Amino acid sequence: DTGVSQDPRHKITKRGQNVTFRCDPISEHNRLYWYRQTLGQGPEFLTYFQNEAQLEKSRLLSDRFSAERPKGSFSTLEIQRTEQGDSAMYLCASSLVYGELFFGEGSRLTVL
Amino acid sequence: KQEVTQIPAALSVPEGENLVLNCSFTDSAIYNLQWFRQDPGKGLTSLLLIQSSQREQTSGRLNASLDKSSGRSTLYIAASQPGDSATYLCAVSRGSNYKLTFGKGTLLTVNP
Numbered sequence: 001d002t003g004v005s006q007d008p009r010h011k012i013t014k015r016g017q018n019v020t021f022r023c024d025p026i027s028e029h030n031r032l033y034w035y036r037q038t039l040g041q042g043p044e045f046l047t048y049f050q051n052e053a054q055l056e057k058s059r060l061l062s063d064r065f066s067a068e069r070p071k072g073s074f075s076t077l078e079i080q081r082t083e084q085g086d087s088a089m090y091l092c093a094s095s096l097v098y099g100e101l102f103f104g105e106g107s108r109l110t111v112l
Numbered sequence: 113k114q115e116v117t118q119i120p121a122a123l124s125v126p127e128g129e130n131l132v133l134n135c136s137f138t139d140s141a142i143y144n145l146q147w148f149r150q151d152p153g154k155g156l157t158s159l160l161l162i163q164s165s166q167r168e169q170t171s172g173r174l175n176a177s178l179d180k181s182s183g184r185s186t187l188y189i190a191a192s193q194p195g196d197s198a199t200y201l202c203a204v205s206r207g208s209n210y211k212l213t214f215g216k217g218t219l220l221t222v223n224p
Contacts, residue, residue, distance in 0.1 A: 006155075031210065042116070042201055042214025043156070056211065091155055095210060101146065103156040 002026060004104035006092050012110045013082055020078045021107040025094030032075050033101065034067055035091040036060065043091055049075060050097070082111045114139045118202055118215035125192055126223050133187040133218045135202030140183050146212065147176050147187050148201040156201065160187070192222045 005024045013019050025032045030051050035043035046065070047057045051072035061067075064082075069075040079086055089108050093101040115138045125131050135145070144163045148156040160169045160176040162185070168177040175188040189196060199219050203212040 004155075033210070035212075040216065042203070042216050043212070044214070045211045048211065093156075100158055100161045101210060101212065102158060103148075105155040108153070 004092055004094050004102055006090075006104040006107045008107060009105060010108045010110070012112065014112050015084060016081055018078065018080045019082060019109060020076055021090050021092075021109075023075045023077070023092030023094075023104060025074070025092070026102060029094035029096055029099070029102075030072065031095045031097060031099075032069055033093040033095075034075070034077050035093065035103075037089040037091055037106070038087075046077075046090075079109070082109075084111045087111045114142075114204060114206060114213045116202060116204060116213050116215035118200075118218050120218060121216065122219040122221075124221040124223065127192060127194060129192050129222075130188070130190050131192055131220070133189070133200050133202075133220070135185040135187070135215055137183045137185075137204050137213075139206065140180050141206060142180065142204045143207055143210075145176075145178055145185050145202065145204050147174075147185075148203065150199045150201060150217065152199075159200075189220075192220075194222050194224050196220060197222050 007022045033048040034046040037043040049069040064080045067077045089106040091106045093103040095101045119134045147159040162178045173190040199217040201217045203214040
């Protein structure tokens with residue numbers, strides 16, 4: 001499969017724990033995006049990378065959130081000290097510059 | 113701030129009907145508009161991408177139009193099938209950074 005892959009697909013955690021999500025983009029894509037989607041809403045932009053550089057971060061990305069893309073390949077999104085309000089689907093997408101976005105299947109986070 | 117509205121929020125039609133989904137956006141200074149499909153609990157599948165200089169795009173039974181000056185787009189689905197049942201999301205980007213602003217989607221049910 002040469003699409004965008006995300007891992008894990010579903011994570012259940014207790015409030016206060018740290019979680020990390022991984023995204024592997026389509027191999028030739030130099031842009032990578034993270035979005036968050038809550039029930040009944042459209043996805044909301046969190047951040048994006050061009051190669052290894054993080055070029056923009058949304059105000060939604062509080063200090064507890066950090067994203068990296070070492071060497072411009074895969075990316076990780078870490079949430080520290082999770083809160084119940086963090087429960088959502090975290091979607092990763094990739095694209096070429098000026099290209100169409102391709103999304104992964106998402107990582108669903110449930111914080112108890 | 114860009115706002116994207118999709119009407120109707122939900123639509124139920126019998127198999128074989130032609131249907132139209134609507135999307136409106138408040139800021140006409142868009143770079144492109146993209147229509148996505150989302151199945152329950154899944155990621156997003158790109159259906160059609162319309163650049164701001166284009167008026168429409170077609171793929172199989174799908175046709176998307178864009179009227180940038182009035183801030184509107186429509187997705188036309190011909191000869192609907194039960195397999196078309198999903199949530200359809202409209203998203204616009206401003207500038208080449210491809211930070212998409214999404215609507216809340218239209219939940220389509222096609223009854224056999």
